[in-house]
Amino acid sequence: MDVDYEEIAYKIVHMCARIREDETVTIMGREDNLFYCELIALACSKLGALPHVAVRSDTYALHRATETSLEYLRKTPRHIKALIQNSDVIITVSFLFKDPALSSRIPEERYSAERSGNKPIKDIIFDGHRRWVGTDFPTPEQAASYGVDFEYYHDTFWQAMNIDYPALASRAEDLAVVLRGAKVVRIFSPKGTNLSLSIEGRRINKDDGVIDEEDVKRGDPYLNLPSGEVCMAPLETSANGKVVFDIGFWQGQKIKDLEVEFKDGRVTPLGAREGLDIFVKVLETSEGDKDRIGELGIGLNPAVKEAIGDTLLDEKIIGTIHLAIGENRNEGGINNSTLHWDLLVEKATVEVDGRVIMREGKFSLDIV
Known part of the structure; x- marks a missing residue:
């Protein structure tokens, strides 16, 4: 390409x-x-x-x-x-x-x-x-670290950059409408995720490819490229339950099937198929509200089809959710930390105030 x-x-x-x-x-x-x-x-x-x-x-x-x-x-x-x-x-x-x-x-x-x-x-x-x-x-060296073909990684990245941004903005607003004013979100996955958290009173942020005047007025003048997610800061003490993260990366090191427990918003690692020591070490050496729930994000970019290993891309996949721990003030939260770490859950089922909006990675809403 x-x-x-x-x-x-x-x-x-x-x-x-x-x-x-x-x-x-x-x-x-x-x-x-x-x-x-x-x-x-x-x-x-x-x-x-x-x-x-x-x-x-x-x-x-x-x-x-x-x-x-x-x-x-x-x-x-x-x-x-x-x-x-x-x-x-x-x-x-x-x-x-x-x-x-x-x-x-x-x-x-x-x-x-x-x-x-x-x-x-x-x-x-x-x-x-x-x-x-x-x-x-994207570089060949990055692709090698993820274990994927560089041409595929390169093309996916740049295709995800060159999407229909007005259509993305419309899709993001449709999802944001459902989330504004909502209270309780529950997340499930085939690998055993069962998590409840509250977003009551929190700002709903749209990463839709454009920083417009509404974003500036709302205090959210930030943008990822590739774009394509709606995200928010859950109430920091509200997360309870278990999460199995399918994949995560830290400085070129891979983490697979990381199982954690949240209790009143704080995370405790339980195990992983690969990379548990990495997760534990990062938590140990970070500062501030490093182990608090920080973000819930829902991917919306139609050009990203599967997880590659690049968090910037993976968190945009339609049908995935990601959770972050640590710093979240730019999302509208109160965590103050040197750490902000996004980790991915695939094939998620998401309920908002009892309404299923996504079932095993497929939206139940007419937004995609």
């Missing part, structure tokens, strides 16, 4: 982020996608906005994380904090390492220290006063 990166950059700037003349834009990427970041910056410049591009290599990130002290990693760079404070829009083009095999060589306590140092910056990004677009750029 050929990708017109210039056209996509134009859409990100003009349609998705709705950047305007004289706005300041910070674009953060990787060494391998510098050309793509610069296309986004050029699209900003042509309309009169003021972009700044910052990229780093996997090699630098690895050496910085492994060859400096934990005290150093916990420091917050004052100049970067000031840059973000003075940005109207932030565009992140680097959720992952180009090669996740390198990131898996960084000890978790060092990742935790880095997250602590970066947290004041993330708090500014997600304070509701700036627009943020989070996306990535």
Whole structure:
């Protein structure tokens, strides 16, 4: 599949982020996608906005994380904090390492220290006063870490970026209408998930490909690309029951069939077919409300058919739900943590106030 990166950059700037003349834009990427970041910056410049591009290599990130002290990693760079404070829009083009095999060589306590140092910056990004677009750029190394063919991964990613956004927005609003004003959500799955939680009084967020004025007024000026989900922050003490997560990833490391129990919103790991030690270590080294229910999301992107391993894609699959633990203030919650971790449940059945809206991965509503 050929990708017109210039056209996509134009859409990100003009349609998705709705950047305007004289706005300041910070674009953060990787060494391998510098050309793509610069296309986004050029699209900003042509309309009169003021972009700044910052990229780093996997090699630098690895050496910085492994060859400096934990005290150093916990420091917050004052100049970067000031840059973000003075940005109207932030565009992140680097959720992952180009090669996740390198990131898996960084000890978790060092990742935790880095997250602590970066947290004041993330708090500014997600304070509701700036627009943020989070996306990535698929690589052969990422595909290898997921155990999938690169051509398939590449094509799925870019097809998911190039969907009918007005249709997605309509689909997301149809689902949001059902969830607004709802109280209790119950989730089941064939592998044994049986969870109850409350969304009473919580904001319903639509990740529909566009940051519009309604999103800004609601305090939700954030966007993933690929887009395609409706999400919310459950009441943090409301989750009770068992969840079996089919798949999750952490810094290139895979977790399969992770079984956990929620009690009054707090998670306890019970077992996993693969990767239990990863989950336990991340919880141990993270800070704040790391073990609290943080998010419930329902996927809506028609171009993503099956789980690949890239959370940015997998959480958008129609017929899946994902739950996150940890930080959730940008979703409308109150958790304050260095951790926000999305994990996937496939073939879910979802009840909203007793009404089945999804049965084993198929919507019962006329929205897809």
